[in-house]
Amino acid sequence: MIAFCTSLRARPLSHNWAYHTWLLERTVDSMLAQAGDVRVVIGCHDVPDSPLTRDPRVHFERVTIGLPARTFDDMSVDKVIKHSVAARRALAEGCDYVIFNDADDLVSNRVGAFVAANPNANGWYSASQIFYTYGGRVARHSSIVPPRSGPFVVVRRDLIEFNSPPFAGEWLSIVQSGGELEYLSLLARHQLPVCTLAAAGHGYYTTLMGRTGRALAPMPFPANLVINHPDSMSTSGGRHGYSAISMVGSLRRSIKWLPTLRRSGAAMMAEYHVPPDSDIPPAYRGGSVFWR
Numbered sequence: 001m002i003a004f005c006t007s008l009r010a011r012p013l014s015h016n017w018a019y020h021t022w023l024l025e026r027t028v029d030s031m032l033a034q035a036g037d038v039r040v041v042i043g044c045h046d047v048p049d050s051p052l053t054r055d056p057r058v059h060f061e062r063v064t065i066g067l068p069a070r071t072f073d074d075m076s077v078d079k080v081i082k083h084s085v086a087a088r089r090a091l092a093e094g095c096d097y098v099i100f101n102d103a104d105d106l107v108s109n110r111v112g113a114f115v116a117a118n119p120n121a122n123g124w125y126s127a128s129q130i131f132y133t134y135g136g137r138v139a140r141h142s143s144i145v146p147p148r149s150g151p152f153v154v155v156r157r158d159l160i161e162f163n164s165p166p167f168a169g170e171w172l173s174i175v176q177s178g179g180e181l182e183y184l185s186l187l188a189r190h191q192l193p194v195c196t197l198a199a200a201g202h203g204y205y206t207t208l209m210g211r212t213g214r215a216l217a218p219m220p221f222p223a224n225l226v227i228n229h230p231d232s233m234s235t236s237g238g239r240h241g242y243s244a245i246s247m248v249g250s251l252r253r254s255i256k257w258l259p260t261l262r263r264s265g266a267a268m269m270a271e272y273h274v275p276p277d278s279d280i281p282p283a284y285r286g287g288s289v290f291w292r
Contacts, residue, residue: 003090007082010045030273034112043082083198126150127218135285
């Protein structure tokens with residue numbers, strides 16, 4: 001069994017709760033479109049009014065922590081705690097592999113069969129990903145420069161570890177070396193056990209696992225379709241938020257990325273379970289694959 005773990009932003013921090021619910025439903029649909037036995041666990045403050053709540057393969061794990069400030073560090077802490085409670089539930093469900101993925105990114109339908117065909121592997125990290133906007137006609141393919149990883153990662157259940165404040169261990173040393181002290185302080189204030197892989201974050205997935213003798217292999221295909229949208233954690237801005245991506249230099253960046261564009265044909269749409277245009281509300285379509 002594989003278990004996908006993800007996190008849902010709290011309703012008060014969502015510009016459009018109906019939109020976030022719709023994005024989550026599309027993501028979970030792609031997770032469930034896998035070969036074999038699948039579970040999905042969603043860490044959340046609020047359980048949406050959705051058909052997902054009636055699917056026995058889908059579990060909502062509510063957290064009782066206070067709402068985060070709309071800053072990158074505090075939102076990251078919120079996500080880590082939700083991923084951690086989701087991972088605990090996934091292990092309790094008896095999963096063989098835990099998979100972390102964002103709540104708005106679609107998953108390749110090849111993941112389940114690939115994991116099943118490699119039952120003794122430590123796991124895999126995303127060495128490439130595809131950026132897409134709903135209703136779009138092109139997608140941007142991106143390779144990720146090691147040792148970084150995309151937000152998608154698969155890890156065997158016995159390699160999932162938890163750590164409680166006061167934190168210690170290799171994961172902590174790695175994050176401290178990156179200068180992320182404010183993030184660690186905010187994470188510790190909750191006095192909750194966290195999954196060390198989730199706490200290290202995708203910037204350090206491969207570094208952490210490699211240093212602890214449990215190296216992950218690169219996924220041989222793009223495992224997730226990253227959905228660019230204006231309320232993404234990576235792109236949102238505002239008076240109480242993290243800075244929006246600057247337009248300065250965006251033209252130069254876009255020109256650099258032009259060779260990475262591919263037409264979003266039928267094969268890609270089927271692999272990542274992208275809904276047809278007729279099922280996408282007009283207000284949810286459009287955007288740029290160059291946002292991030």
